[in-house]
Amino acid sequence: MAYDDKGRWVPDGEAINWQQDRADLRLDLTARGLDWRHEGKYAFRTDAWGQMSESQRLDTLQAYDSWYDEGGQLALNDEAWGLDIERGLTYNNSWDAQTAFNQLTGGWARHVEKKGTVDDLINPEHKKDKVRHTIISERTDAKGDTYTTYLERQHPMDWKHYSTDELYRATIDELMEDPKMYNMFIGPGDDFNNAVQVREANKEIQSWVNDAYSKAVELGKDGKWAENELKGVVDLQIARGKLTNARYPEGRKAGGAVGGPLYNQQIAIRRYSPWNTFDPETGTRTKTNPITGEIRDTFKHKLVPEPTRMTIVGDKLAQNRDEGIFYSPTFGSEEQITKSLIAEPPPIPKPTNLTIRKVTPTRPANIPANWKMKGVVK
Numbered sequence: 001m002a003y004d005d006k007g008r009w010v011p012d013g014e015a016i017n018w019q020q021d022r023a024d025l026r027l028d029l030t031a032r033g034l035d036w037r038h039e040g041k042y043a044f045r046t047d048a049w050g051q052m053s054e055s056q057r058l059d060t061l062q063a064y065d066s067w068y069d070e071g072g073q074l075a076l077n078d079e080a081w082g083l084d085i086e087r088g089l090t091y092n093n094s095w096d097a098q099t100a101f102n103q104l105t106g107g108w109a110r111h112v113e114k115k116g117t118v119d120d121l122i123n124p125e126h127k128k129d130k131v132r133h134t135i136i137s138e139r140t141d142a143k144g145d146t147y148t149t150y151l152e153r154q155h156p157m158d159w160k161h162y163s164t165d166e167l168y169r170a171t172i173d174e175l176m177e178d179p180k181m182y183n184m185f186i187g188p189g190d191d192f193n194n195a196v197q198v199r200e201a202n203k204e205i206q207s208w209v210n211d212a213y214s215k216a217v218e219l220g221k222d223g224k225w226a227e228n229e230l231k232g233v234v235d236l237q238i239a240r241g242k243l244t245n246a247r248y249p250e251g252r253k254a255g256g257a258v259g260g261p262l263y264n265q266q267i268a269i270r271r272y273s274p275w276n277t278f279d280p281e282t283g284t285r286t287k288t289n290p291i292t293g294e295i296r297d298t299f300k301h302k303l304v305p306e307p308t309r310m311t312i313v314g315d316k317l318a319q320n321r322d323e324g325i326f327y328s329p330t331f332g333s334e335e336q337i338t339k340s341l342i343a344e345p346p347p348i349p350k351p352t353n354l355t356i357r358k359v360t361p362t363r364p365a366n367i368p369a370n371w372k373m374k375g376v377v378k
Contacts, residue, residue, distance in 0.1 A: 002033070006079045007199030009033060011065040018062045025058070035206060037223075042209070044084045048104055059097035060104065069102065074319060078134045078151050079195045084202065087155040092148065111136060113299025118144045130157055132193050146367070151244050162192035162201070163247060167234065170241030171201040179277035187269070189248035196297040208233050 002012045009032075016028065030036045034043040039054035040061075047059065064083060067073065077082045083104050097105065114131070116119060118138050121131040133150040140146045162168045173188050175181045175197075184197055192198055209230055214227035218362060272336040275290040283301040314331035330337065363369070 007196060008082045010083065011068055015064055035209060046086045048089045048091040056114050063097045063101040064304055068193055080134050080153060080157050085195050085198060086158045088161065089155060090156040103155065109151050109153050111154045113147050113149045115147055118148050121148050159192050161286060162198055166238045168240065169245045170237040171204040172245045174204050176301045182274060188245045230314065230341060250261055
């Protein structure tokens with residue numbers, strides 16, 4: 001499988017045989033990195049793609065493959081180009097494969113020049129003025145005025161869709177835990193503002209899918225079990241996301257995303273970098289200057305080997321501790337052991353004949369009748 005530097009799926013390697021048996025083609029696309037569950041419904045997570053039949057998806061994907069084979073396309077420089085970005089489109093059954101490919105990847109594109117710096121366009125005073133297109137360049141004219149050129153698409157990314165979708169919001173805190181993506185969002189309540197964020201979120205969601213299916217294979221379960229396991233994981237992530245990744249309240253002024261004090265607070269925090277980061281892939285811990293980002297010290301921890309799965313067998317001769325195979329005399333006796341356990345005791349009945357004795361308090365005999373507390377009794 002391969003992805004380009006913008007995070008898009010690339011049909012590289014040996015040429016795809018689009019005429020092969022449908023079952024073989026599904027396996028081929030899966031091996032190339034596309035999630036072809038449910039006839040490819042989740043290969044690209046957009047509304048229009050979900051509305052298509054498998055044949056329509058395959059025809060459009062074949063057009064995508066042919067376009068890549070031509071090579072040298074300038075559209076690849078635009079991070080917002082691709083089949084994997086939600087654009088608020090509804091699939092039209094009158095489209096042929098080439099039309100669907102063109103529409104779902106963004107349609108036509110044009111260069112637009114607007115007065116202001118890149119920061120002015122990305123972080124404007126008012127939210128409605130925010131530019132979420134791919135920035136091309138910035139120039140300053142003879143008068144000292146700055147102009148920024150960006151690429152505007154016919155069907156741009158639907159940032160509101162992602163910013164309000166519970167599944168995508170659930171990925172934000174997970175992504176920000178990676179030191180490499182800490183500054184991808186202003187904070188856990190930030191909006192989705194570009195295609196890079198969306199593709200990283202898609203990768204995170206896909207990792208949940210892969211983990212559920214890998215677990216099913218390890219336990220000898222079927223696809224239905226994997227789907228139920230995945231649903232449980234997704235429901236948990238969404239529940240957590242509602243607590244940690246709630247969208248920042250709308251503000252009158254944008255300040256970049258949605259404005260308001262919470263957003264502005266995150267802007268202030270982002271002036272500083274994490275001073276202590278850890279890369280789990282290399283085992284390297286890095287200490288940096290929180291203001292300049294200058295590396296102060298690095299230390300590489302010894303990587304812990306992957307754990308070996310333990311296998312229990314009922315044949316003592318088959319035991320091989322070096323390979324993680326252990327003998328147990330109770331192997332296969334789970335049901336018998338369960339039945340031998342003491343039954344759960346019956347519930348304790350509530351008492352029905354309790355009586356409460358009446359008590360009349362009296363002054364003790366050794367206390368004089370004229371004694372009282374100091375001060376005035378109220």
